[in-house]
Amino acid sequence: MSIVKKVFDQIDASWTEEVHFLQKLGRFPSTLGNEAAIQQFVADKYKELGLNTDVFIPDEEEIKKIPGYGPHELPYEGRPVVVGKWETKGKPIGKSLILQGHIDVVSAEPLRLWDVDPWAAKIEGDRMYGRGICDMKAGVAALIYAVQAIKDAGIELGADLFVQSVYEEEVTGNGAVATIAKGYKADACLIPEPFGPNAVASQIGVLLMKVRVTGSGAHVLGANQAVNAIEKAYVLIEELKKYEYELNYIRAKHPSFQEVDHPLNVNIGVIQGGDWASTVPADCMFEARVGFYPDIDPKHVINEITDRLMKVADNDPWLCNMKPEISFYGHHAWGVDLDRDHDIFKCLKKAHSKVHREPMEYLSVTATVDTAAYNINGIPATCYGPAGKNIHAPNEWVDLPSVKECTKVYAAYILDWCGVRNESEFLEDKPKLIKA
Numbered sequence: 001m002s003i004v005k006k007v008f009d010q011i012d013a014s015w016t017e018e019v020h021f022l023q024k025l026g027r028f029p030s031t032l033g034n035e036a037a038i039q040q041f042v043a044d045k046y047k048e049l050g051l052n053t054d055v056f057i058p059d060e061e062e063i064k065k066i067p068g069y070g071p072h073e074l075p076y077e078g079r080p081v082v083v084g085k086w087e088t089k090g091k092p093i094g095k096s097l098i099l100q101g102h103i104d105v106v107s108a109e110p111l112r113l114w115d116v117d118p119w120a121a122k123i124e125g126d127r128m129y130g131r132g133i134c135d136m137k138a139g140v141a142a143l144i145y146a147v148q149a150i151k152d153a154g155i156e157l158g159a160d161l162f163v164q165s166v167y168e169e170e171v172t173g174n175g176a177v178a179t180i181a182k183g184y185k186a187d188a189c190l191i192p193e194p195f196g197p198n199a200v201a202s203q204i205g206v207l208l209m210k211v212r213v214t215g216s217g218a219h220v221l222g223a224n225q226a227v228n229a230i231e232k233a234y235v236l237i238e239e240l241k242k243y244e245y246e247l248n249y250i251r252a253k254h255p256s257f258q259e260v261d262h263p264l265n266v267n268i269g270v271i272q273g274g275d276w277a278s279t280v281p282a283d284c285m286f287e288a289r290v291g292f293y294p295d296i297d298p299k300h301v302i303n304e305i306t307d308r309l310m311k312v313a314d315n316d317p318w319l320c321n322m323k324p325e326i327s328f329y330g331h332h333a334w335g336v337d338l339d340r341d342h343d344i345f346k347c348l349k350k351a352h353s354k355v356h357r358e359p360m361e362y363l364s365v366t367a368t369v370d371t372a373a374y375n376i377n378g379i380p381a382t383c384y385g386p387a388g389k390n391i392h393a394p395n396e397w398v399d400l401p402s403v404k405e406c407t408k409v410y411a412a413y414i415l416d417w418c419g420v421r422n423e424s425e426f427l428e429d430k431p432k433l434i435k436a
């Protein structure tokens with residue numbers, strides 16, 4: 001029996017267990033700042049697999065030095081990152097690999113729009129529902145069970161394998177940055193984001209920003225006039241929407257995004273202001289997420305946006321005196337544009353073909369994921385993952401058969417990329433000599 005077949009059989013045999021494991025992951029409400037319990041659960045699983053497990057708190061001074069770091073608002077105390085190391089014995093015969101998943105999930109609000117409990121990991125037919133089930137606890141389970149199947153088959157890998165569980169993928173990318181700062185590096189990194197069984201070759205860069213606008217109620221400048229902070233925030237929001245239009249329809253498209261209709265989204269994601277319908281609001285804060293093409297330094301985008309908004313403020317009779325406060329927090333993520341002939345894709349294509357008949361496709365995605373941190377630090381990283389729907393929306397679900405397929409593709413990928421040290425043990429029995 002071939003090695004791959006043997007491992008696939010293991011994956012089939014442990015499928016029910018993998019589904020239960022995914023349900024357990026889904027029942028942790030691991031939103032921002034609430035990752036400790038699930039990280040402990042993942043660390044225990046790594047230890048059960050025999051991985052040399054490092055549970056550590058990101059070192060603020062060290063992560064700040066790493067490209068891809070994003071300024072964060074919550075402290076890291078009590079919020080561990082977990083790395084399971086499977087170090088090869090002796091001189092490597094293959095290439096080292098990082099398998100990384102994020103266990104943080106976005107908020108399940110508004111809860112009233114869900115048809116199921118977002119934290120129950122309910123199964124209906126081939127689907128499992130829940131916040132974060134698709135993005136990306138299913139991928140996390142698939143990575144772990146691919147490794148478990150390889151372990152259970154008695155295989156010794158030919159290069160180091162690091163299985164990493166991080167957080168803050170949804171806000172700063174600092175979980176991935178923390179593993180790099182701690183010295184975990186490899187020849188490639190595979191991340192099971194739920195883009196389906198396709199390889200992500202290009203992705204945009206992302207910045208998060210916050211703008212605070214003050215109206216008249218809070219300042220002596222407004223004593224003889226009522227200036228509504230929410231309406232003044234709109235002046236700036238309109239400029240951001242103009243900027244978005246210009247990015248997508250006036251400036252040249254990046255070659256890797258030619259087929260994408262509207263690659264660069266400027267999303268106004270939060271707005272807060274006022275506290276009484278009959279009071280002129282004195283304060284308004286809004287947050288936005290801004291996309292930009294690969295090869296553009298996030299610092300350049302920060303300067304461009306700040307200049308534009310300040311120019312608009314200068315031309316406004318109120319904002320010229322009461323300047324908006326603009327800050328950039330969270331993601332300062334570079335875009336990614338990998339060569340589609342890179343070894344990482346050749347290997348992924350081969351692994352994919354062991355499970356799927358249809359050829360693997362390449363994607364240019366309009367979001368950022370943790371691959372940004374790896375690529376900017378010289379570790380080629382791509383995403384390949386399960387299929388599902390409604391990520392970051394009510395009634396998120398993952399397609400369970402696609403999770404099983406991914407588990408197999410990851411296993412085939414690991415075997416090929418890292419190599420198998422004890423391959424000879426798995427060769428077909430040679431025909432025996434028959435003595436006369």
Ligand SMILES: [Zn+2]
Pocket residue numbers: 102135136169193194369
């Ligand atoms: Zn994700």
